[in-house]
Amino acid sequence: MGKIAILGGTFDPVHWGHVLVAETAASQFALDRVIWVPDRSPPHKWRPDLASFEQRREMLALAIADRPDFLISPRSANPSDSSFAIDTLVYLQKLYPGDHRWYWIIGSDALLTLPKWHRCGEIAGLCDWLVAPRPTQGDRETAESGEIGELSEWGDCPGGKPLASAGDRMQVQANAVGRRVAEQMALLDVEIRWEVLSMPAIEISSSHIRRCCAERIDLRYLVPEVVATYIAAHQLYQ
Numbered sequence: 001m002g003k004i005a006i007l008g009g010t011f012d013p014v015h016w017g018h019v020l021v022a023e024t025a026a027s028q029f030a031l032d033r034v035i036w037v038p039d040r041s042p043p044h045k046w047r048p049d050l051a052s053f054e055q056r057r058e059m060l061a062l063a064i065a066d067r068p069d070f071l072i073s074p075r076s077a078n079p080s081d082s083s084f085a086i087d088t089l090v091y092l093q094k095l096y097p098g099d100h101r102w103y104w105i106i107g108s109d110a111l112l113t114l115p116k117w118h119r120c121g122e123i124a125g126l127c128d129w130l131v132a133p134r135p136t137q138g139d140r141e142t143a144e145s146g147e148i149g150e151l152s153e154w155g156d157c158p159g160g161k162p163l164a165s166a167g168d169r170m171q172v173q174a175n176a177v178g179r180r181v182a183e184q185m186a187l188l189d190v191e192i193r194w195e196v197l198s199m200p201a202i203e204i205s206s207s208h209i210r211r212c213c214a215e216r217i218d219l220r221y222l223v224p225e226v227v228a229t230y231i232a233a234h235q236l237y238q
């Protein structure tokens with residue numbers, strides 16, 4: 001029996017946050033493979049300057065080229081294939097037949113949306129959810145504007161004492177997200193298995209990378225060098 005994980009996303013572009021999350025999950029859960037699934041045309045992430053699917057896929061291939069256990073799903077290459085997560089999982093389970101244990105690697109911000117996914121009641125129970133601590137999009141925008149935001153509402157710390165560090169707070173927040181989603185899924189009679197990855201929250205996002213490109217800020221330490229070179233060569237996000 002193998003352990004196979006899926007990491008889906010828009011990857012516009014892929015960044016070190018994605019790679020570190022995959023690496024952490026692979027080492028903490030002794031995964032045999034991580035299958036990366038770039039979404040061809042994610043309706044919720046569509047923008048006029050979205051890099052083409054081929055470009056996002058090429059950047060992803062460059063970023064994970066040195067990891068034989070990281071693969072890109074062949075499914076997303078076909079434009080007519082559905083990009084619903086349930087269809088991806090069922091397809092990959094057919095591609096890798098056998099008694100494998102299946103995982104889905106996901107940021108806590110994205111896990112929050114699980115109860116709204118297509119056929120969420122089916123997919124939720126078909127894999128274990130490996131949750132990377134991450135501020136919500138709202139928190140990230142608020143932090144960039146310098147205001148105090150949603151994060152302050154997550155202060156469900158033991159005994160009401162302030163937590164030692166922002167890292168602890170993100171672990172608490174990710175656990176709160178996991179519990180909340182598990183409760184929502186329980187209302188649909190679905191029990192989910194989930195675990196928060198033991199890692200610091202990485203405040204890198206594709207949106208931040210795109211802003212850096214627009215402002216001509218160096219991408220070093222934010223994306224793999226091969227990806228920075230690709231972005232510059234193709235003049236993306238300018």
Ligand SMILES: Nc1ncnc2c1ncn2[C@@H]1O[C@H](COP(=O)(O)OP(=O)(O)OP(=O)(O)O)[C@@H](O)[C@H]1O
Nearest residue numbers: 009010011017106107110132134202204205206207
């Ligand atoms: N820094 C990060 N830490 C933890 N999880 C992350 C991080 N960046 C992305 N993810 C997770 O990876 C998956 C794919 O993310 P995606 O490709 O949409 O990147 P993104 O950085 O969230 O993009 P954008 O900023 O455009 O919204 C999602 O589950 C997301 O939560």
Ligand SMILES: O=C(O)c1ccc[n+]([C@@H]2O[C@H](COP(=O)([O-])O)[C@@H](O)[C@H]2O)c1
Nearest residue numbers: 007008009010039084085086110117118
């Ligand atoms: O299947 C769905 O209905 C669905 C709706 C929204 C998001 N997802 C999945 O959630 C993962 C993270 O997506 P995102 O929004 O960060 O690009 C990615 O694998 C998407 O395919 C899936």
